[in-house]
Amino acid sequence: MRFAQIIMGPAGTGKSTYCSYMEKHAESTKRNIRIVNLDPAAEKFDYQPLADIRELIQLDDVLNDEDIQLGPNGGLIWCMNYFMEHLESWLLPAIGEDIDGDYILFDCPGQIELYTHMDLMTRFVKTLEDSWGFRVLGVYTIDAHFLTDSSKFIAGSLTALSTMINLSVPHMNILTKMDLLSKKDRKTIERFLEPDAVDLIHEEPDSPWTSKYLGLSSAIAKVLDDFALVKYFPLDVRKDSNLENLLLMADLVLGVSEDADVKVKDHESEFDDPDEN
Numbered sequence: 304m305r306f307a308q309i310i311m312g313p314a315g316t317g318k319s320t321y322c323s324y325m326e327k328h329a330e331s332t333k334r335n336i337r338i339v340n341l342d343p344a345a346e347k348f349d350y351q352p353l354a355d356i357r358e359l360i361q362l363d364d365v366l367n368d369e370d371i372q373l374g375p376n377g378g379l380i381w382c383m384n385y386f387m388e389h390l391e392s393w394l395l396p397a398i399g400e401d402i403d404g405d406y407i408l409f410d411c412p413g414q415i416e417l418y419t420h421m422d423l424m425t426r427f428v429k430t431l432e433d434s435w436g437f438r439v440l441g442v443y444t445i446d447a448h449f450l451t452d453s454s455k456f457i458a459g460s461l462t463a464l465s466t467m468i469n470l471s472v473p474h475m476n477i478l479t480k481m482d483l484l485s486k487k488d489r490k491t492i493e494r495f496l497e498p499d500a501v502d503l504i505h506e507e508p509d510s511p512w513t514s515k516y517l518g519l520s521s522a523i524a525k526v527l528d529d530f531a532l533v534k535y536f537p538l539d540v541r542k543d544s545n546l547e548n549l550l551l552m553a554d555l556v557l558g559v560s561e562d563a564d565v566k567v568k569d570h571e572s573e574f575d576d577p578d579e580n
């Protein structure tokens with residue numbers, strides 16, 4: 304059995320940073336986790352990839368091709384379709400076949416339409432699972448700064464939910480850039496880590512807008528509650544214990560180690576450090 308995390312999320316939310324810190328953390332605990340870059344427009348990242356899509360296709364080459372004539376978004380979709388056509392001929396030889404216990408993070412582009420409603424990544428995941436013997440976890444990154452009030456929380460959660468439904472694999476939401484929040488903002492954000500979305504809607508301050516759309520907002524919030532998706536794992540990359548807990552949680556979901564659950568600590572206590580500002 305091989306294991307994979309598909310790292311998705313809007314542009315700049317910290318997908319590559321997550322991959323890079325996870326790889327380093329795994330190395331320090333004598334685990335071997337490798338990264339595959341799947342962003343054909345990536346300019347730089349802080350890891351040595353096991354495979355890099357830019358060796359197969361680069362966004363700039365597509366944009367400069369007079370026969371193709373696409374803009375940046377269309378060009379990226381074109382690249383990802385090209386990638387899908389070369390899974391067997393390019394990706395499989397690059398990552399190797401039948402490597403038992405292998406663990407790979409796939410660092411994806413930030414165009415969320417790839418996950419929220421197109422079927423490209425869904426087909427990729429199916430190939431990993433059905434043809435190449437992987438167990439797959441979807442990891443969706445959201446910048447903590449975008450989760451500071453109920454409206455942003457609902458909007459962010461809906462894209463995470465679409466991604467989870469579209470890919471149909473186990474799913475974790477990671478709240479990135481926690482280290483950049485003040486202690487006060489961290490406290491504020493705690494109520495969004497594992498909330499009841501309907502309750503959050505009712506806590507919104509009264510305004511003509513909130514009263515007019517209360518019914519609609521509550522119905523959307525109920526969808527999130529019904530899918531039980533509304534749980535966020537905070538990531539402060541400075542904390543090894545925090546990286547370890549996320550890795551153990553992923554292990555648990557992927558079934559990497561049967562006793563992983565006994566090592567997972569309460570993630571909220573990770574942010575309870577009185578010495579921090």
Ligand SMILES: Nc1nc2c(ncn2[C@@H]2O[C@H](COP(=O)(O)OP(=O)(O)OP(=O)(O)O)[C@@H](O)[C@H]2O)c(=O)[nH]1
Pocket residue numbers: 312313314315316317318319320321342345411412413414479480481482483538539540
């Ligand atoms: N302080 C801090 N900065 C972060 C963190 N995660 C990402 N960044 C910074 O945010 C910027 C974007 O991070 P990336 O990891 O490149 O984000 P990405 O989601 O891979 O970006 P795209 O590939 O463009 O979609 C970089 O300048 C990172 O250094 C974090 O947890 N803490």
